[in-house]
Amino acid sequence: MKIAAFLTRRRVAGRRIHWTDIVAYGYLAVGVVVMFGPVLWLVLSSFKTPAGLLEFPPSLLPMAQVEVTVPGQPQPLPLFRTTLPDGQVRDLVQLRRVGIVAQMADPKDPTQTFRVPIDKREPVRAFAMATGNYTEPLARFDFLRFLWNSIFVTVVATAITLLINSMAAYALSIYEFPGKGFAILTVIGTLMIPITIILVPVYLVVTELRLVNSLWAVILPGAATPTGVFLLRQYMLTLPRDLIEAARMDKASEWQIYWRIVMPLTMPALAVLAIFSVMWRWNEFLWPLAVLTKTESYTLQIGLNAFQGELQTQWHYLLAMTVMTLLPIALVFVFLQRFIATGIGNTGMK
Amino acid sequence: MSGRRDGVSTDAAQNGPAGTVPAAAIVARPLGALIALPLRLLDAPMRALQRTIGERRMPYVFLAPNAAFFGVFVFLPIAINLWFSVTGGPALFLSERPYVGAGQYGYLFECGSFLDPNSCREDHFWRGVANTAKFTLFQVVAMVAFSLITAVVLNMKIRARGFFRAVYFFPVLLSPVVVALIWKWILQRDGLLNAAITSLGGQKILFFVDPGWAMFWAVLVSVWAHMGFYTLILLAGLQAIPADLYEAAEMDATPRWRVFRRITLPMLWPNMVVVIVLALIKGVQTFDEVFVLTGGGPGTATLMVVQYIYETAFSNQVQNFGLAAAASCVLGVVLFGLTLAQLAASRRRAT
Numbered sequence: 004m005k006i007a008a009f010l011t012r013r014r015v016a017g018r019r020i021h022w023t024d025i026v027a028y029g030y031l032a033v034g035v036v037v038m039f040g041p042v043l044w045l046v047l048s049s050f051k052t053p054a055g056l057l058e059f060p061p062s063l064l065p066m067a068q069v070e071v072t073v074p075g076q077p078q079p080l081p082l083f084r085t086t087l088p089d090g091q092v093r094d095l096v097q098l099r100r101v102g103i104v105a106q107m108a109d110p111k112d113p114t115q116t117f118r119v120p121i122d123k124r125e126p127v128r129a130f131a132m133a134t135g136n137y138t139e140p141l142a143r144f145d146f147l148r149f150l151w152n153s154i155f156v157t158v159v160a161t162a163i164t165l166l167i168n169s170m171a172a173y174a175l176s177i178y179e180f181p182g183k184g185f186a187i188l189t190v191i192g193t194l195m196i197p198i199t200i201i202l203v204p205v206y207l208v209v210t211e212l213r214l215v216n217s218l219w220a221v222i223l224p225g226a227a228t229p230t231g232v233f234l235l236r237q238y239m240l241t242l243p244r245d246l247i248e249a250a251r252m253d254k255a256s257e258w259q260i261y262w263r264i265v266m267p268l269t270m271p272a273l274a275v276l277a278i279f280s281v282m283w284r285w286n287e288f289l290w291p292l293a294v295l296t297k298t299e300s301y302t303l304q305i306g307l308n309a310f311q312g313e314l315q316t317q318w319h320y321l322l323a324m325t326v327m328t329l330l331p332i333a334l335v336f337v338f339l340q341r342f343i344a345t346g347i348g349n350t351g352m353k
Numbered sequence: 354m355s356g357r358r359d360g361v362s363t364d365a366a367q368n369g370p371a372g373t374v375p376a377a378a379i380v381a382r383p384l385g386a387l388i389a390l391p392l393r394l395l396d397a398p399m400r401a402l403q404r405t406i407g408e409r410r411m412p413y414v415f416l417a418p419n420a421a422f423f424g425v426f427v428f429l430p431i432a433i434n435l436w437f438s439v440t441g442g443p444a445l446f447l448s449e450r451p452y453v454g455a456g457q458y459g460y461l462f463e464c465g466s467f468l469d470p471n472s473c474r475e476d477h478f479w480r481g482v483a484n485t486a487k488f489t490l491f492q493v494v495a496m497v498a499f500s501l502i503t504a505v506v507l508n509m510k511i512r513a514r515g516f517f518r519a520v521y522f523f524p525v526l527l528s529p530v531v532v533a534l535i536w537k538w539i540l541q542r543d544g545l546l547n548a549a550i551t552s553l554g555g556q557k558i559l560f561f562v563d564p565g566w567a568m569f570w571a572v573l574v575s576v577w578a579h580m581g582f583y584t585l586i587l588l589a590g591l592q593a594i595p596a597d598l599y600e601a602a603e604m605d606a607t608p609r610w611r612v613f614r615r616i617t618l619p620m621l622w623p624n625m626v627v628v629i630v631l632a633l634i635k636g637v638q639t640f641d642e643v644f645v646l647t648g649g650g651p652g653t654a655t656l657m658v659v660q661y662i663y664e665t666a667f668s669n670q671v672q673n674f675g676l677a678a679a680a681s682c683v684l685g686v687v688l689f690g691l692t693l694a695q696l697a698a699s700r701r702r703a704t
Contacts, residue, residue, distance in 0.1 A: 023609055027506045031517050034503070037577070038520050041535045042527075044545055048538060060548035171419035174412035186416060193427050199638050199659050200685040203666050203678045204433035205426060207445055227422030257411040258399030262392040286528035288641040289659070293667050304530045308645055311534060322538060329531045336519075336526050 042329070049322035050132040056318050067131035071096050071110045083107065083124040087117060094127055095119075136323035146324060148299060149306035152218055153285060156302055160222040161280040164231055165273055171227075172235035172269075173261050177247060187236075193229045198290050209294060220294045221287070221302065231276045238272035239265060278335070285332060303328045434685075437678030445674060457679035478680055480653045481661040484568070488643070488657065489636030491572045496632045497625065500580045504587035505617070518588075522581035532578045533645035540570055561647055564654035571643045571655050578642060579635070583628045590624030591617070623698070630695040637687060658684055 048056065050065040070079035073096055080096035085107055087093065095107035095117065105124070109115040140146050174180075175187055198205065205224050206215075214220040242265065250260050266273070291305050301309065307328055310321055403411055433447065438457050440450035465472030470479035507518055524532065539545045540560045547557045560566045594617065602612045640659035643649070649656035658680065666677035 021609065024509070024511075027509050027511060030502065030506050031511070034517070035520050038524060041539055041577075042523075045535045045538060057543070059543040060552060061543070061545060167418040167422065170415040174415035178412040180409065180412045183412075186420075189423070193423065196427060196431070196685075197638055197688070199640070199662070200681045200688065201427070201430035201434055202662060202681060203437055203674050204430035206666070207433060207437075207447070208425060208430060210445060223422070224426040227419045227426070229423075232419060256396070256400040256403050257408060257415075258403070259396060261415065262389070266392075282526060286526075288529055289663065293663065304528050307530050307534070311530075311537075311645065318538065321534065325531055325534045329527055332526045332528070336523060 045322060046326055049136055049319075049326045050134070051136075051319065052131075052133045053317075053319045055133070056322075062128075064130055065132055066128040067133065068126040069129050073108065073110050073113050075113055080108075080110075082110070082127040084127050085117070085119050085124040087119065087123075095124075133319065136319045137327070140320045140324055144310070144320075145298060145301075145306070146327070149301050149303045150327075152301060153303040156218055156221050156287075157281055157284040159218075160226060160284045161277055163222065163226045164228055164280045165277060167227055168231035168276065169235050169266060169269065169273065170261065171232045172239055173265055175232070176236045176239035176242075177260075177265065190229045190232050190236075194233065198225070202289070202293060205290075206293060214294075216295060216297045216300045218300060218302075221291050224290065225283070225287070228280070231280070234276055235269060235272050238269055242268050281335065282332065434678050434682060437675055438682050439675075441675050443672055443674075445672075450675070453675070457675045458683075460676065461679055461683070475676070477653060477656065478658070478661050481656050481658040484654070484656055485637060485639065485658045487568065488572060488575075488639060488655075489633060491568075492575055492636045492639075493629060493632045495572060495576045496580055496583055497628060499576055500583035500587055500628065501621075501625070503580065503584045504591055505613070507584065507588055508591040521584055524578045525581040527578065529578070529641035530645050532574060533642045536570065536574045536577075537646055562651055564651055567647050567651060567655050571647060574646060575636075575639065575642055579632075583632060586628055586631075587621065587624055590621045594620045626698040627695065630691060630698055634688060634691045634695065637684070637691065 047063065047065060048061075052065075052067050055062070055065060055067060069082040071082050072079045076098075080098065082094055082096055083105075085093055085095045093109070096110045096113075098106045098108050098113075098116065100106070100121065103121050105119055105121050107117045107119050107124070171190075175183065175190075209215055209220045209224070212220075214223070246264060246268075247260055250264055255263070286304065287302070288304050288308070291302050292308070295301055295305055298306075298309070307321075307324055310324060399414075402414065406414075436447060437450070439452060439454060440447070441453040441456060442450050444450050461475055461478055463474040464479065467473075467479075470476045470483055473479045503521055507514060507521070511517065527535075541547075542557060542559060546560075551557060558566065560570055598616050598620075599612065602616060607615075638659060639657050640663065643655050643657055644660055647655040649660050662677045662680050662684070665673050665680065
């Protein structure tokens with residue numbers, strides 16, 4: 004009795020565990036497996052050798068057959084746990100295999116050889132990370148180029164977005180001027196026009212500007228985000244006006260008021276927009292897919308999609324590159340997790 | 354003079370309003386420093402400009418860059434799109450395209466029966482419409498169900514709430530391509546799921562060969578990737594429900610189920626409407642995850658409208674820009690309707 008009372012004791016006195024609490028924790032436990040499991044499985048799989056990936060049923064951890072260097076042999080030989088005809092079990096290396104019979108040798112004394120049917124032995128396996136999955140694509144494919152393209156697009160586009168969106172938001176929040184209502188209305192009106200709808204004509208515009216296959220074709224069309232203007236404006240409306248008036252008294256120019264006073268005060272909102280912009284740009288797919296047709300201008304997402312078309316059988320590279328692609332976003336998540344969640348919750352946008 | 358103003362701005366950055374989050378500073382400080390340099394260089398020209406045009410015209414200067422981008426990449430394309438949809442031929446440039454009136458729309462809508470895609474001239478478009486409708490319907494139902502359950506559980510007095518919230522939110526940040534590849538790897542013939550099925554004594558299932566399974570997983574993967582976002586919206590709604598309502602219910606020893614039905618659900622309804630409409634809008638636009646996961650297959654079983662538009666315009670042998678533009682105008686009308694519904698819903702939430 005006492006033990007049961009101890010186990011069900013809660014921090015809040017007088018409140019016993021309700022069955023819904025148990026269901027809730029059960030649901031959360033399943034949730035952790037379902038939400039994190041696939042990503043964890045991807046990471047574990049990405050360290051497996053091609054042979055390890057073909058295994059069915061798959062092993063949980065990346066395992067590889069142990070190979071031993073034997074004196075007198077040029078290459079390392081695979082190690083097997085072998086049951087000899089006399090019932091003795093020994094770890095032997097395979098010298099050669101003819102049909103269903105293998106010639107095995109003792110790794111310590113290679114002159115001692117045995118002929119064994121191949122169903123009388125099992126590979127000796129140990130935990131091994133196939134890091135080649137990560138290093139080889141770097142040499143064989145243009146992975147670094149894709150990575151650079153993605154970083155360039157993300158950084159430049161985010162910088163442009165922050166600058167022009169905050170300028171517009173500043174004009175729409177601090178000033179009264181003819182046409183202001185119309186401008187605000189247009190911003191709200193374009194909030195919900197996705198690139199999907201104007202795919203073809205934006206392609207024409209970009210062609211006319213001679214930007215097809217240039218990274219600027221990815222950067223420029225999405226730079227003026229209505230969401231960003233809206234978010235920044237709502238924040239700037241809360242800033243104290245006295246500060247701006249005081250700066251005007253000190254003969255600060257409007258431009259100086261913008262970047263020396265209003266911008267620093269808007270930092271929290273700018274940071275939210277920066278995170279969004281990084282997320283949007285890093286993950287963008289449909290538009291780059293339409294406008295980037297040369298391999299050297301691919302971003303990571305497009306490169307990855309092209310790989311999965313080409314390398315149907317080379318999952319070991321594909322999985323490793325998928326991990327590389329999600330890594331930067333995962334890092335952002337780890338460091339800014341709480342902040343991102345509240346930011347999205349408050350603004351209701353994605 | 355400038356020294357004093359510097360003092361003002363650094364002060365402001367440190368004691369920003371509305372509780373500056375330290376994490377914000379980590380991102381914002383270096384970015385701010387990066388942006389500050391060109392901004393400083395613009396000081397002199399901007400002051401000269403202000404002197405010539407006057408202080409009252411300055412807001413137009415601030416508005417100009419953003420407006421120019423909007424004009425070139427949003428408003429101009431909308432106009433061109435309409436023109437594209439009433440012209441024909443394979444040419445991209447407007448002057449080379451002959452006017453065909455409502456021809457593209459007529460072609461798109463030429464159907465024996467609108468309920469049977471096979472009876473249509475452009476059967477792929479109608480298959481896309483049917484698939485998108487099916488996908489959106491299942492996805493919205495599953496999305497609302499799972500995010501509601503998750504939000505309610507996360508709103509309970511549980512331990513490690515921040516951790517669990519992060520767990521459900523994490524996939525929202527992943528790119529569609531990554532999401533699709535993760536699941537493709539799990540669902541493939543010799544994948545983890547089939548290993549689990551065979552270890553329980555079942556037969557391997559070829560998920561991407563069977564049209565029903567392919568659609569099922571397209572919906573589920575999409576829910577997996579995005580439910581964290583909708584959960585957050587519902588969670589915000591749950592936390593806005595006044596606690597004294599629950600306290601009063603607890604005093605009366607009301608069963609939890611009735612508390613949920615009589616207090617939680619009605620109070621949460623406005624947020625639910627927002628979730629439903631947002632999920633509808635996103636669902637209609639679905640492309641990338643499903644495209645990478647199934648490629649629209651098997652056959653055309655998971656071909657979505659957006660994939661049809663993309664392929665008609667960019668990847669077919671004959672690039673039919675006019676037809677793609679007409680299809681996107683149709684999609685635009687649908688999205689416009691949904692957006693109006695969302696605005697109406699959020700206005701009701703505000704009042």
